[in-house]
Amino acid sequence: MGPSMNNDLSVSNLVKKFGDFTAVDNVTFAVPQGSFFSILGPSGCGKTTLLRMIAGFEEPTSGNIMIRGKDMAGVGPNLRPVNLVFQHLALFPMMNVEENIAFGLRRRKVDSATIKKKIEAILERVGLPDYAKHQIGQLSGGQKQRVAIARSLVLEPSVLLLDEPLGALDLKLREQMKVELKKLQAKVGTTFVYITHDQSEALVMSDRVVVMNQGRFEQLGTPQELYGQPLTPFVAQFVGDNNLWSGEITEMSGADAIIRTDEGFIFRSRVQGEVTVGRRADLFLRPETLRIQPEDKEGLNIFNVTVKTILFDGANSRLLTVTPEDHELLVALPQNRRFDYIQPGQTIEVGWHPEAGVCFAAGD
């Protein structure tokens, strides 16, 4: 993953400390040209700090940042070929849409005729063709969003940094902007580095995602890899929903292990990382891998649960069930009318394939 000319941005061994507190801890990654790269992590994990170092607002404690092969150490934020879309947008309230977008071009001493042309083109791009003269206060949340992006894109940056730009929007608009952003990125071909704490945003839009926790990178990969093959318990828990059991490894057989959960179930499951017989382990299992009343039980882990409630949510409906020991489990409920008979209070049989679960050695 060394710096290559095909990477718009490469960061190596980056560290940022605030006093004794390490906000970004030895982070290394590279973003290939034209890709959509997301950094996903819970609130306070250091995402903004990382982005601000790339934009030049914070000085790294150590490590370096290269943009298009050029070392950025000592380059001021106004001289870096990156632009940032701020968490709260930071549109200039005393200027109208046009002046906001022209701001960066004016600083580069671009002539007015060209500026005019560029503003028209970029407003067309983001779907706001007739809004040049509008005041910022007159725009809706989604429109402001687009102006903020246009303001940065018009400068044709090597990398566009976006700091949770959808955070301030309501749910409906967020869903819509997600798709639009992805389309926009494909159209303009600029490299996007996108940070968010919303896993669905990251999974939907990105070519590659990195999961960040407490300043460190947990796992970097495609959305499919993160969801299907989490490498750490944190990733398994943070990306998508998971059911969790604690237990002890009783037997190893090849890539699989036999785990006895604390409530006495014996399961066969795939393992990840160092796991040995006799150690405590955590077993993660996605709701949609649990099959209700399986007909072919060959090779499956089978057990009984009692339905507590039906959490109806259209295509994403689930059953909230409990084991005899009162351990809560989520089970996906396919909406193909096959299971319409299930009622709260009923006991049902569920099964899952050993490949679908994953065991990690438990942390101490």
Add this chain to the structure above:
Amino acid sequence: MVISKSSKAALWLFLTPVLCWLLLLIVLPHIDLLRMSFGGENDYGEHVWTLQNYRNFFTEPIYWNTFLRTAIFSIITTIITFLLAMPVAFYIVKVVRPRFQGAMVLMLLLPFWVSELVRVYGWMILLRESGVINHFLLKFGVVDRPVEMLYNDATMIMGLVYTSMLFMVVPIISAMESLDDSLIEAAHDLGSGKLVIWYKIILPHCKPGITSGSIVVFMLVLGNYLTPNLMGGKNSLWFTEQIYNQFIASFNWNQGAAFGFLLLLLSSLIIWIGLKLSRQKLGEVAS
């Protein structure tokens, strides 16, 4: 922050004029004031360093009497201003209907935009022997001979209260605005009387406003020249008048500088005590 480090030019652009201002117009003149206050002439008219100016102050009763008088009257004026400002502020913030609040604040502010001289002059034509009030008193037969109401200490204090009122009312109003009505309601509900509510809730809450108001009022009164000079009696000198006399009438600048420095010491001392008592910092009070 990186931003501020990134431009030395900006720092110097701001620092230079501010440094010039503070050094040339504040620091140097006051150092000179201190230096001058130790200067004097010996019997041959030569310049010497001496403590004589300060010795004069302590040996001549008229000087330190005036000094004490000024200090005490300033404190009294500050207290009266406070006592008057409190109910006024309370009425405007908590009692009057919100519809009239803006207009009342405006009415409160307007007179203070007018030059102090005009306001004092207004009082003079009201109060003097041939003044408007005497005219009405005579007309309605309350008195048979005009009464001189100007040129005494009480009138002077009233004038000082009048001229510095605003600087007490405004900070108290802004402090009181942040006091939640429900606190008073709750106290009332729990059976507290008005006095207890004032003591336990309103006064403590307004303390920052009261402190800054008192400091500004005290400072303004202590350093006032106009009002005591025009409204006070001829024999009731204010310390600033002593300074003026030394400078303009006797042309004894060394003595005047010593008086000036003493007045500066006094005002700093009392303000410092005020800040200590209320446990505040000058920076907080200023903002």
Add this chain to the structure above:
Amino acid sequence: MIRTLPNTKRYSFTYGTFMICYFVFLFAPLFVTCVLAFNNSDFPSLPWYGFSLDWFVASGPERIGIFNDSQNLRAILTSFQTAFWVAIFSTIVGTCAAFLFEQEDFPFKNLLYFLMLAPLVIPGVILGISLLLAANTAGTFVENSFGIDVALFRPSFWLVVMGQFSFITTFVALVVSARLRKFDHTLEEAAMNLGATRLEVIWHITLKFLRPAVIGAGAVAFLMSFENFNTTLFLVGSKPTLPINLYLQVRDGSTPVINAISLLLIVGTFCLALVNLYFSKEKD
């Protein structure tokens, strides 16, 4: 006690009366001054001899109205000039100070900040005399060493400007600082991210944001300077400002022309105050 709590009739009545008295106390001197400006009398006092505009427009020889009173007119002009320069200088330097203390970091910042607040607690008279002394010292020094007599160092127009500037700037700085503290600093970062240098950011973003506060502070500076008496008293040269000139007249016995001037001042300041208030309301 407060709006929402029940009050006795007597309490409300007494409190209301108190407030009326207070406002009468506030406005009585101004009102009387204004009314007596129109009295057809040689003295600013009652009885009322009828309405007259003599003290505004008369051209002598017995009565000279303010519009023909060259001495007072000259004083008004001087005050305008003084206030103009003081407003300009103190606005510029005060704004610099606000930026300096709100946005920059440098050694001895706290000491300097304390110095900036000092004029708030130094009586105006003391500011006046120390500046007079310092100017005199500087003048003597320059004359002895270089043999030049610099008029600036003697009581004069510019010395008055400097004296007033020295404390009015603090007020401007405090007003602008308060506004600057409300400024969203990500706007500056955004501008910088779009390629602006530090100075461009200040010019295009921060100053635009501060404009209403700076203009308001400038207006207040103008008014403070126009009305200043205590500091000016010691620094004034052969061209007295209006307050000084009025003081000399009041002290030595007065004619209703002072009422006429006062009336103009009252009307003028009320207008300026209202305009200022209107603008600051609108911006909020």
